[in-house]
Amino acid sequence: MVFSWGELGVYREAVSWLGLGARNAGGAMEPKCRVWVMFGEKVKLGDGRAHLLELIDELGSLRQAVVQIGMSYRNAWGYLRDLEKAAGFKLLERRSGGGPKSGMQLTQDGRAFLAKYWRFRKHVDTVVERQFARIFSKK
Numbered sequence: 001m002v003f004s005w006g007e008l009g010v011y012r013e014a015v016s017w018l019g020l021g022a023r024n025a026g027g028a029m030e031p032k033c034r035v036w037v038m039f040g041e042k043v044k045l046g047d048g049r050a051h052l053l054e055l056i057d058e059l060g061s062l063r064q065a066v067v068q069i070g071m072s073y074r075n076a077w078g079y080l081r082d083l084e085k086a087a088g089f090k091l092l093e094r095r096s097g098g099g100p101k102s103g104m105q106l107t108q109d110g111r112a113f114l115a116k117y118w119r120f121r122k123h124v125d126t127v128v129e130r131q132f133a134r135i136f137s138k139k
Contacts, residue, residue, distance in 0.1 A: 031132040035124050037117060039086030049083070050117050052076060053091065053106060060103035087113070 036044040048069070055065035066076045084091050091110035095102050106114065 029136065031128050033124065033128045035121055037120075039083070043082050043086040045083065045117060047121065049079065050114060050121075053110065053114055056092065056104050057106040057111070060105060062104050089113075 034046060036046040038044050052065055052069060052071065055068055056062055059065050059068075062076060062080070063073060066073050080092060089109045090107050091113065092104045093107050094104055
């Protein structure tokens with residue numbers, strides 16, 4: 001289920017009216033929330049792309065990172081180019097040469113941005129879990 005913050009009150013009312021509790025026939029319920037940081041209308045950063053950036057930094061290679069997550073190199077390269085353009089700063093440093101020092105890594109700005117994204121994401125999860133517990137625990 002997807003809802004906006006403004007719809008939360010209406011959603012809570014519907015849950016209460018329907019008599020839904022925190023149990024169901026299929027087992028325990030838990031909230032799932034997708035979060036993106038939008039740059040304009042089209043470019044977004046969510047958990048998957050944030051993970052891609054982390055893998056590039058960890059492995060030092062876009063090619064190795066996309067293999068691990070099952071994304072095409074071309075899609076990843078295009079996305080990263082669009083993301084940097086939309087963000088207005090470099091996220092990645094490219095090191096050419098073909099030797100052990102070649103590849104990619106996050107810039108200082110890229111690391112700082114990624115840290116802020118994960119901090120923001122953690123706060124969103126906390127709010128979602130708190131609201132879910134408050135709404136669905138009512139009998």
